[in-house]
Amino acid sequence: MIRYGQQDINQADIDAVISVLKSVNLTQGPAISAFEQSVLDFTNAKYAVAVNSATSALHIACMALGLGPGDRLWTTPNTFVASANCALYCGAQVDFVDIDPLTYNLCPIKLEEKLIVAKNVGKLPKIVVPVHLTGQPCDMAAIHALGKEYGFKIIEDASHAIGGRYKGEAIGNGRYSDITVFSFHPVKIITTAEGGMALTNDAEVATRLGLLRSHGITRDPALMTTLADGPWYYQQVALGFNYRMTDMQAALGVSQMSRLVEYVKRRHEIAKRYDELLVDLPITLPRQHEDSYSAYHLYVIRLQLDKIAVSHLQVFEALRAKDIMVNLHYIPVHTQPYYQSMGFKQGDYPLAEQYYREAISIPMHPTLTQQEQDFVVECIKEAICL
CATH class of the missing domain: 3.90.1150.10 (Aspartate Aminotransferase, domain 1)
Known part of the structure; x- marks a missing residue:
């Protein structure tokens, strides 16, 4: 059987996972930050938040940018359903922009046409999600320019695209978007079995992403509303989720990043x-x-x-x-x-x-x-x- 896609696991990957299994941290340990840093080093983005899937990354990306009831998110119809479902999770509305007939990505010309109409009727999107289908980046410079003109935020769904480049720079660097999302599913470019990551260059957005990943709970005194009662103290300051990646997955990701x-x-x-x-x-x-x-x-x-x-x-x-x-x-x-x-x-x-x-x-x-x-x-x- 010849599959359309499959993972490549070598002995170094196996050894990396075994090393975590023999350690004291199976989750929320040092492998998470090591994996995040490896992706930051490759992309030149400033902040990364590893999660248990790209779908989770899309969800908290929408939330971190303030998407909610009454808002609109636009994406391409030529994608997996998660690129649109993330808006519905937030209670927002979804609409679509047809594709470029040559690249099959969201078409910036059709996007502009739709934005003109939407502005006239007061129904502009709060977020646009371009999807880098097959790993080929969208025309992000054009989409970014439209974002500046019409006031929407941009989440790059780069689930297919880690390791690719746009205008000579690594996809994920954040030059043309607010957040970039990667997937590490087994058929993707690299794998953590299941897993995803959200990258941003905005410190406040990164903080919100981190809170939303883990129940909205923090031990950071700067984020708490009162002084800590003691070293055991934590506060829930937002309604978050258990979207954490394990250290076993992250260790596999670090090993895979080397290739x-x-x-x-x-x-x-x-x-x-x-x-x-x-x-x-x-x-x-x-x-x-x-x-x-x-x-x-x-x-x-x-x-x-x-x-x-x-x-x-x-x-x-x-x-x-x-x-x-x-x-x-x-x-x-x-x-x-x-x-x-x-x-x-x-x-x-x-x-x-x-x-x-x-x-x-x-x-x-x-x-x-x-x-x-x-x-x-x-x-x-x-x-x-x-």
Whole structure:
């Protein structure tokens, strides 16, 4: 079986986790700050808060920026549901902006068009969440400029994108956003099994993120409303959650970070080879914007259905029948039953819907061998010619 994505665990990773298991701190120990610092060193951001998932990171990011009832969050329909659900967790409303037909990311032109209309009717978003689909960054400079003009905050959902760059700088540095979120799920670039992280350059936002991660509880005298009764004392100063990452996960993350550059380089080698092997087929290959250096979490092909005699489903099933575990990223969020119950409907975001009808994520991970890649390509050729 050839999976579309999978983790790479070596002996150093195993040793790092075992060292924590033999220590006195299985959670809330020194491995957490070490992992946070390793990501800060790579991205050049100022503050990092590790949590138990990217979904948790998105949730507390929204809360840290003050999102609540009566507010609006806009994101792309071409994403996993968590990018939109984080607004609903806060009691806010969700809306979507259609995608760029070349990069498949949130389109800044369509964003501006929608902002003009929203300003006229008094319904501007408080937060916009651009999603770096497949690891390729959105046009953050354009989105940031619109944020300044229309007054919204920006959370970069970079769940696919650690190790990538935008305009020569590491994704996560915070130049064009208020908060950046990473995911460390096993199929992502690096893994902590489950896990996520929120990065920011704002000290106050970082403090709120830290409180929200752990029940809203603090032992910091500067954050307490009264003097401490003794060394045992703590106060709950906000309504937070138990979103903490364990030291075992963080130790794995530190070890994995040592191979991040190597992982992304290998993904680029695989992508380049796919580009060469698939170029003459009736397939649209991923386009890389000149300002981006993708982390290549995914390699998505789009079938040119008007040039082949088989359906999207037939090609997908033919590949699965060969034990190639292709996938589809993503079903547009607004077409999910839960979101349709809120009034969204088919046809609302036609470019995202067209992408969904044509897209297939084919195997992309550092342990993919040349032999496996050749087999994937041959099977794609066979499937298209069914």
